[in-house]
Amino acid sequence: MKYVALxxxxxxxxxxxxxxxxxxxxxxxxxxxxAVVVYKIYRSNKGGVNVPGGWKFTWN
Numbered sequence: 001m002k003y004v005a006l007x008x009x010x011x012x013x014x015x016x017x018x019x020x021x022x023x024x025x026x027x028x029x030x031x032x033x034x035a036v037v038v039y040k041i042y043r044s045n046k047g048g049v050n051v052p053g054g055w056k057f058t059w060n
Contacts, residue, residue, distance in 0.1 A: 045060075046059070046060050047059060
């Protein structure tokens, strides 16, 4: 791979932090989805959850 030096104008057009922002947004969305799922599961009157690894939760 050949490296090419950027000009001052090219460097000023480069934005830092986009990946961090995208990662933060994706993490917040994942946490929100999991919170809604857990809320819906535990607010139900009757139900059960089978988690991989042999964990089983039931409630009435």
